[in-house]
Amino acid sequence: MVPAAEIMSDPKDQARPIDLRPAWRLADPRIERDAELFWQRERLLPAKADVTARLADVCMAAYDGDSLVGLTEARVRPIDFLRCKLAMFRCAVAREARVRKIASRLTVESRDLIEAWSRENPGEEVLGLGCVVQSRKLAENDRWAVWPDTKLAFIGYTAEGYQMRVYWFAHAKISPYWPGPPRGEDS
Secondary structure, three states: OOOOEEEOOOOOOOOOOEEEEEOOOOOOHHHHHHHHHHHHHOOOOOOOOOHHHHHHOEEEEEEEOOEEEEEEEEEEEEEHHHOEEEEEEEEEEOHHHHHHOHHHHHHHHHHHHHHHHHHHOHHHOEEEEEEEOOOHHHHHHOOOOEOOOOOOEEEEEOOOOOEEEEEEOOOOOOOOOOOOOOOOOOO
8 A cells, every 4th residue: 555645735825734545446435435525515526427436436535634625536448549558547626725736746646656556467558647638727827748747748639629648657568569561570
């Protein structure tokens, strides 16, 4: 188990430190209960959402005391155009806590947790962490090709026009695929 990490709030914020708690593949009943309440409070559960499936994707939880103020999720899935599987990632932070810079720390800790899991579970063949950026503010204000804190690199746009970013795990190796029939040994 990865030890919990702490981050301090912005100096202007008088709140307590944020406690990051790993949840990836742990099925922690408290975190799951708090996650469902968080999604409801922040209106992050669509009417037809499969709550059980969403709970299985919970990766890391951020607590301010006993209150869940941030949550990450990751779902392993094949990404056809990249010919690999990625842990597709999402991060949500409570509206009142967004000024505390929790999202970057949650993302880095989640990335590292899933990368370690991937390295320990090579049969899963997960090569990186991917995300579709759905925050207009983030897309407009953080225009680096590779985000400095999270190392998520821009790789293109979805059909809907959202940015897609990937962090490749250090142990990742791409497919040896080559288009067309094989040629001579010297090709």
